[in-house]
Amino acid sequence: MNQTWWKEAVVYQVYWRSFYDTNGDGYGDLKGVIEKLDYIKRLGVDVIWLNPCYESPDRDNGYDISDYYGVMEKAGNIDIWEELLKEVHDRGMKLIMDLVVNHTSDQHPWFQESRSSKDNPKRDWYIWKDPVDGKEPNNWRSYFTPSTWELDKKTNQYYFHSFAVEQPDLNWKNEEVREEIYRMMRYWLDKGIDGFRMDVINLLAKIEDYPNAAKPEHINYLGNNPGIHEYLQEMHEKVLRHYDIFTVGEIPFVTPEDGLLYVGEDRKELHTLFHFQVADDMPSWDMLRYKEIQQTWYDGLFGKGWNSQFLNNHDHTRQVTRYGNDKEYRIESAKLLGTMVHTMPGMPYIFQGEEIGMTGVRFSSIEDYNDIAMKNKYKELVENGGDPEKVFESLLPLSRDNSRTPMQWNDSGHAGFTTGTPWIKLNPNYKEINVEAALKDPHSVFYYYQKLIQLRKEHPVMVYGNFTDFSKGHETIYAYTRELENETWLIVLNHSDENGQFEIPNDLSDKKMKPILHNYDTMMIDDHKIELKPHEAMILELQLKE
Ligand code: TEU
Ligand code: CA
Numbered sequence: 001m002n003q004t005w006w007k008e009a010v011v012y013q014v015y016w017r018s019f020y021d022t023n024g025d026g027y028g029d030l031k032g033v034i035e036k037l038d039y040i041k042r043l044g045v046d047v048i049w050l051n052p053c054y055e056s057p058d059r060d061n062g063y064d065i066s067d068y069y070g071v072m073e074k075a076g077n078i079d080i081w082e083e084l085l086k087e088v089h090d091r092g093m094k095l096i097m098d099l100v101v102n103h104t105s106d107q108h109p110w111f112q113e114s115r116s117s118k119d120n121p122k123r124d125w126y127i128w129k130d131p132v133d134g135k136e137p138n139n140w141r142s143y144f145t146p147s148t149w150e151l152d153k154k155t156n157q158y159y160f161h162s163f164a165v166e167q168p169d170l171n172w173k174n175e176e177v178r179e180e181i182y183r184m185m186r187y188w189l190d191k192g193i194d195g196f197r198m199d200v201i202n203l204l205a206k207i208e209d210y211p212n213a214a215k216p217e218h219i220n221y222l223g224n225n226p227g228i229h230e231y232l233q234e235m236h237e238k239v240l241r242h243y244d245i246f247t248v249g250e251i252p253f254v255t256p257e258d259g260l261l262y263v264g265e266d267r268k269e270l271h272t273l274f275h276f277q278v279a280d281d282m283p284s285w286d287m288l289r290y291k292e293i294q295q296t297w298y299d300g301l302f303g304k305g306w307n308s309q310f311l312n313n314h315d316h317t318r319q320v321t322r323y324g325n326d327k328e329y330r331i332e333s334a335k336l337l338g339t340m341v342h343t344m345p346g347m348p349y350i351f352q353g354e355e356i357g358m359t360g361v362r363f364s365s366i367e368d369y370n371d372i373a374m375k376n377k378y379k380e381l382v383e384n385g386g387d388p389e390k391v392f393e394s395l396l397p398l399s400r401d402n403s404r405t406p407m408q409w410n411d412s413g414h415a416g417f418t419t420g421t422p423w424i425k426l427n428p429n430y431k432e433i434n435v436e437a438a439l440k441d442p443h444s445v446f447y448y449y450q451k452l453i454q455l456r457k458e459h460p461v462m463v464y465g466n467f468t469d470f471s472k473g474h475e476t477i478y479a480y481t482r483e484l485e486n487e488t489w490l491i492v493l494n495h496s497d498e499n500g501q502f503e504i505p506n507d508l509s510d511k512k513m514k515p516i517l518h519n520y521d522t523m524m525i526d527d528h529k530i531e532l533k534p535h536e537a538m539i540l541e542l543q544l545k546e
Contacts, residue, residue, distance in 0.1 A: 006195075006246035006271060006347070007306060008463050009046035009094075010453050013351045015314045016053060016075060017061065018406045021418035028406070028417070030076040030084050039435065041091045043355055043446070044453035047246070048088060049197050051314060052098040053081065057107050059166045060144075060372050061314075061404075062098075063199065064105035068184045085192060094194035096246060101181050102203045103167040111168050118155050125177050126168050127160035127206065139216045144376045148222075162203050162222050164372055172204045172231055185239045195246035198270070202251045202262070204231050220253040229261060232269040241268070248272045248308060248347075252280070256300025263305035272306045272347055279316050283398065285323045287475050287495055298345055298467050307346030311337060312354060317402040321360035325497060325535060330357055332535035334445045335519035336493050339537040342452040343482060343491045345467050350449065353407050356438040357445040360402035361427045366392055370424050371400040410436040451517055455539075461487040470505050477502050477532070481542070488542040489516065494532035502530045511542040 020032030030053060040048065053075035055067035062072065071078050088095045104111055113122040129137040129149070136149040142162050149158040150165045160169050170177050185196070205227035213221050232249075240247060249262055249270040262270050277293045301307050311319035320326045324333030334357035342348045363369060366378055366388075374395050381391045401424060408430035409416035415430035427433075438444040456462045465482035476496035482489045490508065494500040504527070513525055516539040523538065524531035530538075 002265075003464070006047075008456065008460075009246070009347060010044070010342075010456060011047045011049050011096075011347060011349045012040055012043065012045040013049045013051070013313060013349060014040075015051050015352055015404065017051075017423065018404050018417075019352060020407060020409070021420065021422075024418060024420035025074070026418050026420040026423045027074045029074065030071070030080045034080070034084050034087050037087055037091055037093075041093060042450070043350075044450055044457070045093065045350065047094045047096060047194065049096050049248075049349075050098065052100055052199075054100075057105055057166070059105070060164055061370075063100050064103070064107075064164070064167050065100055066105040066107040066109075069187060082191070089192070094246075096195040096197055096248075097188055097193050098199060099185065099196040099201075100199040101170065102200045103161065103163060103169045106166045106168055114168075115152050115154065115159070118157070124174050125171055127171050128155075128157045129160070129210070130157055138210045139212045140210070140221060141216050141219050143219065143222075144373050146380060160206070162200070164376065169203075169206075172206075173227075178231070178234065182235065182239045185235075189239070189243050189245065193245075195248075195271075198247060198249045200252065201232070201249040201270070202228055202254065204228055223251070223253050224258055229267075229269065232262065233267075236268045246271055248274060250274050252276045256297045259297070260300055260305050263301070263307075265305060267305075272308050274308050274310065278311065282323075285495065287478065288473070291469060291472065291478065294344060295469060302345060302466065308349060309341045309344045309346040310349040310351070311341060312403055313349070313351050314403050315400050317398055318351075318358055318360045319354065320357050321402065322397070324495075326357075326359040329497065329535045330359070331443075331445055332519050332533075332537075335448045336495065336535045336537035338445070338449055338452055339491065339517070339519070339539065340478065340493055342456065343462065343480075343489070343539065345465075345482075348456075351403060353403075355446050355449045356408065356433060356435055358405075358408060358433060359427065359429060360397075361405050361425075362396055363401075363425060368425055369399060369401050371404070374399045374401065408434040410434050448517075448519065455517065459487065459489075460484055461489055465489070470508070471502070476500055481508075490540045490542055492530055492532065492536075492538050492540070494534065494536045497534050499534065500532040500536075502532060504528055504530065508542060510545060512545050513540040514543055515539075516541050 014033055016033055017028045019028040020036050021028050022031040052062035053072055054065045055070035056062050056065050056072050071081050085095055110122055110125050113120050114126045136147050140148040142148040144164045148160055151158050161167050162169050202223040205225040207225050247270045251273045254275050259273055259275055263273050297307055311323055319337050320334045324337050382388050405427045406417035406422050411431045411434055414422055415426050438446040461482050461484040465484035469480045471477050471479040477500050478493045479502050480491055492502055518538045520536050
């Protein structure tokens with residue numbers, strides 16, 4: 001497999017509105033990102049993924065764009081953005097931007113024109129359909145609402161939206177739309193950015209005749225439709241291939257087989273993808289399912305296309321809360337999950353705050369939440385007769401706001417995030433869990449992550465090594481090797497609040513085991529077994545015995 005800079009990279013996701021506020025308006029901003037670049041650099045990451053900071057009415061936190069060329073006032077302005085890019089590059093890091101081109105904001109001038117009349121030249125830039133029997137054209141659900149269709153009274157037609165009503169989908173069949181998007185992509189690439197994280201990029205192509213779905217609640221009809229690969233190959237041909245960049249597609253509802261069609265090295269489409277099998281199939285930890293997902297993706301992609309590894313982001317609850325233990329074993333568990341993500345085949349992502357073991361949150365009222373997905377769902381369920389209290393409870397664990405509370409810098413007011421009123425409440429545990437405390441403690445999650453990242457730079461096995469699972473069927477222990485030429489690593493993880501034991505298989509027992517990284521002070525290994533403490537994680541190098 002050929003070696004490239006991006007295969008070797010570790011990405012740090014900056015959700016800027018919750019990162020660091022420099023002007024006291026309660027929102028993090030791009031200046032705040034600049035001020036904290038040395039902190040990010042200290043972790044050792046190579047690439048920063050910046051969530052959307054384009055002009056936007058901000059109904060879906062920047063994923064509803066009203067001007068692709070402008071910078072949202074909350075974030076700053078284009079000059080500050082330029083400075084950010086320069087400062088990132090000066091520190092030897094790279095910057096990738098979010099690309100949101102499945103939909104725009106309903107406030108985008110294109111949509112304003114499109115909705116103004118049936119014969120407007122931009123009418124066809126969005127997807128418009130006549131009512132069927134006086135109702136929606138079909139029974140599809142959107143991500144955030146009961147229907148993908150919204151009636152526009154002015155022309156008595158429905159427009160199509162995969163997400164909120166305020167996020168109409170662009171019509172990618174229209175060549176002018178595609179050319180206009182490519183022009184915009186070149187604009188940012190010519191400024192020197194290093195790539196794109198492409199929002200729901202597999203949703204661009206729609207099923208031509210919009211048939212009713214047998215099970216409308218399974219919204220997978222929204223993605224991976226005929227025509228998608230033609231669009232991505234065209235985008236590659238006309239834009240991507242002309243730059244030395246890195247692309248990661250957000251690709252929900254995808255199998256490894258179909259995933260390869262997006263990231264196969266011979267496909268001329270994308271470099272890597274986020275699939276959501278873990279996030280979608282596992283509301284909480286499920287070791288056997290996780291192993292199966294990792295194995296099938298490894299079998300499907302290894303040697304042919306590149307995967308990504310992540311357990312949380314701005315849409316998915318913080319990993320130590322959702323998949324680990326955020327109480328008694330918070331630190332051990334955060335380190336274990338980090339070890340796993342960084343030693344699995346594929347590119348590791350760190351979501352801001354993960355590196356200090358930040359946790360999910362529980363506010364007391366729906367008013368404290370901001371997430372449009374959660375709020376729309378709450379409204380829908382309560383309108384359908386649900387008990388408000390029960391509905392609220394049921395939405396808490398996976399609310400996207402779990403990950404969106406402000407970064408916890410220190411134990412002063414608002415965790416040092418802002419001097420004003422934060423746009424969303426903080427997690428009250430900032431007194432204990434914060435960057436300042438982490439940097440003072442040599443055993444913190446932060447320094448453990450720093451080592452994990454450093455190891456990737458020193459040991460190509462972590463990037464290019466093959467993968468073998470030695471713990472199939474075990475419900476709490478995950479043990480696997482990565483192997484490249486003469487280097488073999490064994491990773492052993494006890495994903496449990498109880499002690500555990502891993503019997504060393506014969507294939508490995510003739511080797512000497514040299515500890516590379518470990519989340520406890522002592523280790524219990526003999527020739528035949530490894531005794532493990534709760535949430536114990538270790539990386540061992542296997543060497544021939546003299
Ligand atoms: O998210 C799309 C989205 O909802 C999914 O990727 C979801 O995480 C996945 O299917 C697993 O269930 C993107 C953005 O990340 C999100 O913040 C936006 O709200 C959304 O697109 C619309 O732009
Ligand atoms: Ca601000």
